[in-house]
Amino acid sequence: MRALTNILQLGIKELRSLARDPALVILIVYAFSLSIYSSATAIPEAPYRATIGVVNEDPSPLSYRILDAFQLPYFLPPQAITHAQMDSGMDEGRYTFTLNIPPEFQQDLLAGRHPAIQLNVDATQVSQAFTGAGHIQQIVSSEVTTFLQRYHGQDALPVEAVVRMNYNPNLDRSWFGAVNSVIDQITMLSIILTGAALIREREHGTIEHLLVMPITPVEIMLAKVWSMGLVVLLASSFALRFVVQTWLAIPIGGSLGLFMLGAALHLFATTSMGIFFGTVARTMPQLGLLIILALMPLQILSGGQSPRESMPEVIQDIMLAAPTTHFIELAQAILFRGAGFAIVWPQLLALTAIGGVFFVIALSRLRKSLN
Numbered sequence: 001m002r003a004l005t006n007i008l009q010l011g012i013k014e015l016r017s018l019a020r021d022p023a024l025v026i027l028i029v030y031a032f033s034l035s036i037y038s039s040a041t042a043i044p045e046a047p048y049r050a051t052i053g054v055v056n057e058d059p060s061p062l063s064y065r066i067l068d069a070f071q072l073p074y075f076l077p078p079q080a081i082t083h084a085q086m087d088s089g090m091d092e093g094r095y096t097f098t099l100n101i102p103p104e105f106q107q108d109l110l111a112g113r114h115p116a117i118q119l120n121v122d123a124t125q126v127s128q129a130f131t132g133a134g135h136i137q138q139i140v141s142s143e144v145t146t147f148l149q150r151y152h153g154q155d156a157l158p159v160e161a162v163v164r165m166n167y168n169p170n171l172d173r174s175w176f177g178a179v180n181s182v183i184d185q186i187t188m189l190s191i192i193l194t195g196a197a198l199i200r201e202r203e204h205g206t207i208e209h210l211l212v213m214p215i216t217p218v219e220i221m222l223a224k225v226w227s228m229g230l231v232v233l234l235a236s237s238f239a240l241r242f243v244v245q246t247w248l249a250i251p252i253g254g255s256l257g258l259f260m261l262g263a264a265l266h267l268f269a270t271t272s273m274g275i276f277f278g279t280v281a282r283t284m285p286q287l288g289l290l291i292i293l294a295l296m297p298l299q300i301l302s303g304g305q306s307p308r309e310s311m312p313e314v315i316q317d318i319m320l321a322a323p324t325t326h327f328i329e330l331a332q333a334i335l336f337r338g339a340g341f342a343i344v345w346p347q348l349l350a351l352t353a354i355g356g357v358f359f360v361i362a363l364s365r366l367r368k369s370l371n
Contacts, residue, residue: 006215010223011230014197018231024196028231031185032239039181040174040248047074047132053081053095060106062147069139075132086120096125097132109144110151167253167336178244179335180304180328186236187324188295190267193228194274195287198366202282217367221275221359228274229267236263240335253338262330262348269323269355276362279369298324323358326350 018024052075056063067078081089081098089095100118108115119136121129168175237260244250273294281287299305301315302324308316319325330347333339341348 006219007222011227014227032235036181040178050128052097054078055100057103058105062106063101066143096122190232190270191274194271195278198278225271254334259334265351266327269358272358272362279365304328323354
């Protein structure tokens with residue numbers, strides 16, 4: 001009971017120290033609010049009011065049909081321009097896209113020839129150019145295909161692919177961006193807060209006070225783990241409920257309680273990593289550099305930004321030792337696909353085992369540093 005009391009009181013002390021650190025408090029608030037919103041909406045999934053100029057040298061029904069397909073809010077009404085205006089407009093930034101429909105385009109198409117439409121893109125408008133070029137290609141191909149089918153009297157293609165989008169029917173990128181940002185913030189903040197708590201003890205000289213008290217290193221470590229883990233767990237639950245579900249209107253497929261259980265096990269591992277980094281680093285700048293070196297591979301190679309199946313098998317095997325790999329699989333299965341305990345129990349077991357190993361390593365390092 002005395003050990004539990006010590007762990008509880010030390011954890012409360014950590015929470016009070018965190019509350020008196022405005023920089024870390026602002027970081028937590030930003031990470032689980034504006035950072036998630038910006039990650040979800042930073043990359044547009046479609047062009048928005050993109051400017052387009054058209055040099056139409058073939059005043060045919062097909063060319064006008066293509067021009068009518070550029071609709072708001074994706075594109076502003078196409079502006080008829082000349083060749084000279086096309087070059088000057090691109091140079092001056094008036095048009096993000098310019099389209100050149102060649103003479104006798106419809107006639108060549110009906111004759112079985114393969115005429116080409118020139119599309120110029122202002123690549124300095126990255127947010128529009130990234131998605132707009134693909135949309136324009138799709139619009140032109142769709143209109144040409146529909147025109148040829150009607151001309152040849154074909155009602156439908158002989159073979160039609162029926163595609164059904166599961167879990168994200170509209171292919172909304174913000175769904176993936178928001179949830180993946182919550183996962184990244186949980187990992188980053190848990191490592192930063194626990195490592196900073198240990199560095200703060202050393203810089204303020206309170207670590208010596210703890211050493212002369214009847215407190216063991218495991219009690220010190222458990223206090224930092226539960227207190228900082230609790231802060232991140234509460235912040236992440238707030239982000240999922242009010243930022244993801246309410247502000248961004250993104251549905252959550254599975255049980256938030258099961259996700260919080262997985263997040264707690266993940267925090268057990270990442271907070272232990274933060275303690276380990278806090279024993280290696282002597283100052284806050286050193287801790288920041290160590291965290292950057294650890295977070296980059298954890299976020300990039302764990303399957304959060306790209307599928308693990310597309311990575312070399314050696315990398316896949318190595319990253320099985322990282323808690324983020326199993327946590328991302330668990331989080332995506334629960335939040336996207338509505339998976340239950342029967343599906344995600346292997347990830348829960350893996351997180352428990354990895355967390356135990358990291359805890360023992362960090363505790364051993366902490367004992368050496370205190371001695």
